[in-house]
Amino acid sequence: MSAVRTVLGDVRPDLLGVCDAHDHLFFRSPRLPGQELGRASAARAELAAFVAHGGGSVVQWTPYGLGRRAADLPALSRETGALVVAATGLHQAVHYDDGTLAGLRGRLAEVFVAELTEGIGTSGVRAGLIKVAGGFHALDAHARWTMRAAAEAHHATGAPIAVHLELGTGALDVVDLLCGELGVAPPRVILGHLNRSPDVVVHLQAAAAGCYLGFDGPSRAHHGTDWRMPGAVRALADAGYADRLLLGGDTTTAGARSVNGGPGMPYLLRRVRPRLAVELGEEGVDRVLTHNPARAFAVDWP
Template sequence: MVTAVRTVLGDIAPGDLGVTDAHDHLFLAVPSLAGQELDDPAAAEAEVEVFAGLGGAAVAQWTPFGLGRAAGRLPAIARATGVHVVAATGLHQAHHYDPALLDRLSRDGLAAFFVAELTEGMLDGDTPDAPRGTARAGMIKVAGGFHGLDDHARRMLTAAAEAHHATGAPIGVHHEMGTAAPDVLDLLHGRLGVPPSALLLGHLNRFPDPGLHRELAASGAFLAFDGPSRAHHATDWRLLAGLVALAEAGHLHQLLLGGDTVTATARATTGEGPGMPYLLRTLRPRLTRALGEEAATAVFRTNPARAFSARWTTP
């Protein structure tokens, strides 16, 4: 077994990942954001090019299966921009999907589906009958609920744990408005044995409770903050303070930052911003002023290299 980051162009050494946007979307289409789909390859490439021009070297696309992921387009963007792209398998909350699709995937075996996308290649489309491409997912994306877990979330998290144990893949979790992270940890780590070092707990800045953040950090999991976000602007002003508080409490090396661009309007190059470039143009300098260059390097380079790497147990 070799420790590597699995990108859409192949496995790379963790140290080669570079400055990383740890949670974003190049392609995304969900019913709740109708009319704001991220479905333009040229716009996606333009956004990544600006990010690269600011020193960005990698982006993790957390868009899971069935939500306009456009897996087949990701390798071309990676080649054109020179930016590593880590893609996700997995499934989001139930309301994003046709129940018939979820039933079919469940019958066929969710964990097996995730494993195939991690080891053989992702489906290039939003149905189980789509052709399988050669680009492999490098992470699993699943979701909790608002202050709790429903039956669907438990099934998805359980399947993600099984796929992790079969492959070593990291698991990124969407927490609705930043909530239910303790429930997720209890299930994935406490009951299903996923090591905290393989867990990326997302959107925590949307529930800016410092005490809860410290409790989550004590588990050893990675804490993924994203912002600013047009969809969740209310807590943006507390983002930096939350990062500084966790760093000062000794958890600097668990922190991740991503842009989480989910609408066309939110892109910097073809929309109204702030988009991916904001991470390096604005947030990194602020983080550097608050904690120093070494800390900024940890958040943007060293931590993602560990968070997205795995000892892959299958080819």
Template structure:
């Protein structure tokens, strides 16, 4: 079992304290003027995370959204932070006209290539497939992309992480990926569940064996901080502490720590102390160290 980082494959126990969902570089048509494309700002953000004890960041930026893959090894080497890059495809509205159409018929091929040979001509291998569902349903685009992700998973062993629109349709994703396409549930990471704070729904998802990611702390436009601890508490009480992941999901320039936003370090400076007070040190170790080590590690087949 290995975690595929931008520098090399590492043993799961090497990953350490992990931000399980974030973005160093991200450029989308739905957030004009808030692109994450500044190399110096990204480097400063990662250094700030390292200074407060962070050791790994999983970047969920997929194909075509400004990943800046060639820069990631330099940032990793200079900061000592393990970085995991992503392949995959987001919802169609995130892309300029023509981008999705150009790759739609060869998505699985693109995903496998980026996981095994490298992103473009950078030689930087992705360690994760990131895809996206729709609001309360999986439209044709989502089903097509997820089917390609499942094919790429079966070829490589790569884990699959899902953006759930406002935290919805995670059950439909498991119906497709796990029940229909035979992806093991332990290789599926369900993201943004904090945006749909339905405890019963979360418990149903956890019972199906996937990892549950709660990401985007301090996003004022989502039901994140005010209900996060209630959501986590319900899952902990039901015995699912070993399925939980936490991430910052920094997607805009103004959200960076270096721009006076919460940024990536907030996970450890603001959130972790509260988690320890509410749930104990062992829980914090689980969500920041033990669980990511299992969620992002796989027996790579190529």
């Protein structure tokens, strides 16, 4: 039977409730010095704020080596009442030192499978998805290496593959590689950050291929595309692809958290939800926030 693999164990998909399908409770990268998401108390407050606005679950896309703090996630889930899904996977090469990447050569898929089936480190927390990343309008050698490993891990476990698209670009290259060459069923692929490149023609092609389309990371000052996102979502819904849409907050810096005066996780429900309701209606937005993630993250685990 299909289940979503959360940090508290496998649950029925319908228990996710209102889902932030792409966010971060913990995150640390050398590209964001001084903006680490590393304090458990701040993560707890942010998660509680999301729950207070009607949230039920959060999918953390933080992959291997970027400060996931998997051992802290079960307590946060229990204390706030929100279900949390953790990730395995690997980000772009720029987020890692050479030694870390060298240590994963020849065993990357093995690491992914182990974290999905046995647990992340000694935490005992099993990941529920695989997160990888493309490049700007292209797939470099690192992206192809990680996606091949992700596909191998997917074929061994059934886990969905979530893809960071750099500034929303390269979606069709990802589809060609993962779903074409590597044989991953399109509904098992989630294409993230499409709001950052609101090309409706590309969105429609990716949706027609059968992938899930992630619109995540609203309210970013350096991504001046928020005003185009509702129209892009409406175009997809009008074309019959409302069942392919996912929404997420993608909070990656301490300054962006609501507890620090930023929009944070609650912004997804406080501002994005009512704006999209103008385009899709309340029932349509409810389906995007509840039914779609329940399907996207559900797996017939071996």
